Amino acid sequence: MSFFAHVFGWFTTSANWTGSQGIPTLFWNQLKLSVAVVLTAICLGGGLGVFLGHTGRGGLLAVNAANAFRAVPTLALLTLLAIQPAISLKWSGFLASWLALTALAIPPILTNTYVGMREVDADVRDAAKAMGLTGGQVLRTVEAPLAVPFVMAGIRTASIEVVATSTLAAYVSYADLGTLVISGLDTNDAVVAFSGALLVAAMAGLVTLVLSLLTRALTPLPLRRRVRRSLLGAATTGLPAT
Amino acid sequence: MKKVSSMRLTRFLAAGLLAALIATLAVPVVSAGASTSASSKPTIIIGSTNFEEQAIVSNIWADVLKKAGYNVTVEPALGTRAIVVPAIEKGQIDLEPDYAASLLGFLHGGNPQAAGDNITTAIPADQKALASYGVTVLPASKALDTNVFAVTKATASKDHLTTISSLKPYASKLTLGGPPECPTFAGCEPGLKKTYGLTFAGFKSLDEAGPLSVAALKNGEVQVVELFSSDGNVVSNNFVALTDNKHLEGADYIVPVIRKSVDTSGVAKVLNNIDAKLTTAAISKLNLDVTAQQEQPAAVAQTWVNSVS
Numbered sequence: 001m002s003f004f005a006h007v008f009g010w011f012t013t014s015a016n017w018t019g020s021q022g023i024p025t026l027f028w029n030q031l032k033l034s035v036a037v038v039l040t041a042i043c044l045g046g047g048l049g050v051f052l053g054h055t056g057r058g059g060l061l062a063v064n065a066a067n068a069f070r071a072v073p074t075l076a077l078l079t080l081l082a083i084q085p086a087i088s089l090k091w092s093g094f095l096a097s098w099l100a101l102t103a104l105a106i107p108p109i110l111t112n113t114y115v116g117m118r119e120v121d122a123d124v125r126d127a128a129k130a131m132g133l134t135g136g137q138v139l140r141t142v143e144a145p146l147a148v149p150f151v152m153a154g155i156r157t158a159s160i161e162v163v164a165t166s167t168l169a170a171y172v173s174y175a176d177l178g179t180l181v182i183s184g185l186d187t188n189d190a191v192v193a194f195s196g197a198l199l200v201a202a203m204a205g206l207v208t209l210v211l212s213l214l215t216r217a218l219t220p221l222p223l224r225r226r227v228r229r230s231l232l233g234a235a236t237t238g239l240p241a242t
Numbered sequence: 243m244k245k246v247s248s249m250r251l252t253r254f255l256a257a258g259l260l261a262a263l264i265a266t267l268a269v270p271v272v273s274a275g276a277s278t279s280a281s282s283k284p285t286i287i288i289g290s291t292n293f294e295e296q297a298i299v300s301n302i303w304a305d306v307l308k309k310a311g312y313n314v315t316v317e318p319a320l321g322t323r324a325i326v327v328p329a330i331e332k333g334q335i336d337l338e339p340d341y342a343a344s345l346l347g348f349l350h351g352g353n354p355q356a357a358g359d360n361i362t363t364a365i366p367a368d369q370k371a372l373a374s375y376g377v378t379v380l381p382a383s384k385a386l387d388t389n390v391f392a393v394t395k396a397t398a399s400k401d402h403l404t405t406i407s408s409l410k411p412y413a414s415k416l417t418l419g420g421p422p423e424c425p426t427f428a429g430c431e432p433g434l435k436k437t438y439g440l441t442f443a444g445f446k447s448l449d450e451a452g453p454l455s456v457a458a459l460k461n462g463e464v465q466v467v468e469l470f471s472s473d474g475n476v477v478s479n480n481f482v483a484l485t486d487n488k489h490l491e492g493a494d495y496i497v498p499v500i501r502k503s504v505d506t507s508g509v510a511k512v513l514n515n516i517d518a519k520l521t522t523a524a525i526s527k528l529n530l531d532v533t534a535q536q537e538q539p540a541a542v543a544q545t546w547v548n549s550v551s
Contacts, residue, residue, distance in 0.1 A: 083457035173446040186422045188324035
């Protein structure tokens with residue numbers, strides 16, 4: 001039997017779909033963890049990015065500091081957290097994984113939010129101020145909507161990184177799709193490891209799709225065409241470090 | 243300054259992710275042992291599994307073989323036995339440190355073998371099982387390292403635990419911790435169930451007797467954890483290693499598993515000489531130097547080799 005027939009066989013074995021190590025449970029655990037991480041990173045990184053971008057002060061420093069933080073290896077951070085008595089394997093390993101992955105997710109969101117805020121045309125901002133809008137009004141009605149495409153791009157980048165990297169959570173006993181990858185590798189069972197990886201890829205695709213639709217829904221109507229054009233021609237610099 | 247990421251970028255990332263995941267599936271690729279040396283002494287590739295003791299022993303063997311004039315490459319932390327044994331069977335590596343009884347169980351589909359209870363029967367049985375792959379096992383070192391199941395001193399005194407059998411009334415309330423392969427490894431969860439009739443409340447997948455396992459026991463996340471007898475962690479953390487009163491674990495002496503193609507009398511002599519000096523006490527001390535003193539396995543190995551030769 002070919003390798004892919006074995007993989008198909010694994011997916012069609014009913015035992016792999018039930019129980020605490022079944023596909024639905026593992027998939028849900030990974031999704032839960034990823035969503036929690038991205039939401040936290042949006043609150044922290046996005047919040048800080050909006051503040052820095054709006055005030056325009058200290059931003060470059062904060063963004064560079066956050067980007068330097070990308071060099072921290074997630075596995076090392078995860079292990080370090082997991083051996084702290086205060087964190088350890090609490091909530092079945094969720095806590096340590098959540099914290100370690102949040103550190104991974106903040107930089108792209110912070111950077112893109114800050115850049116999005118700063119890229120708002122100064123003339124537009126000045127015009128809004130000249131019309132008598134307060135700082136808060138400028139932020140809500142002018143800066144935030146215009147920054148949406150940038151912010152969402154940051155969130156998408158972070159989400160993909162988090163979905164892929166949350167497989168590491170299995171290392172600290174959190175049962176997610178990484179469990180399949182890690183135990184598959186440990187027992188030299190490529191079928192299980194590959195099936196786990198396939199499920200992670202499926203989740204990444206799903207998350208990308210949902211976020212793309214969300215981006216479209218959140219982007220102000222007049223911006224949509226321009227955004228699409230600029231996105232198609234955009235230089236894809238700033239590939240995120242993992 | 244970063245430019246906005248495009249849809250293309252996202253798609254690219256998704257595709258890259260898939261590719262990366264597929265790449266992780268590839269078993270660690272070890273460069274095949276093509277010897278470029280014109281001399282009669284072949285290049286020997288030493289592979290090992292993923293914990294410190296293995297790295298230490300690999301480096302000890304590498305050091306003595308280098309001193310004897312052999313070309314040696316060390317490929318540490320290739321994975322578990324399920325990765326390393328097939329690698330030597332296929333000739334991707336030439337030499338690996340293993341444990342006589344656990345190896346025998348692995349070679350018999352994960353079922354512990356009676357021959358594994360004694361080192362004098364374990365080695366011939368290993369040799370027999372490996373012969374068709376062109377692999378053999380050299381005489382054992384004097385270093386014994388079995389899996390042990392440890393509890394904290396507090397748990398031990400509260401429930402009067404001394405042997406693995408004494409866990410029986412409590413097991414259903416205790417969580418077991420061990421390496422990810424524990425649920426399928428004869429010397430771990432299946433063995434505890436079969437030999438001792440123990441069914442635990444749950445299992446937590448940790449590491450190979452590493453920092454996670456130690457921390458999980460210390461922090462009370464698990465109440466019983468698999469560690470190694472030669473590992474300094476049991477002593478240095480004041481844990482209690484439960485006596486294996488029904489002999490679940492066999493004669494797990496460290497043995498050189500070697501491809502016959504590099505098993506010349508010269509190589510065997512060098513390894514036998516050093517293994518005769520490698521005692522349980524010696525390897526325990528070296529393990530402690532690495533885990534507690536944070537020294538590098540290669541440095542620890544070199545210092546020890548220089549001190550005994």
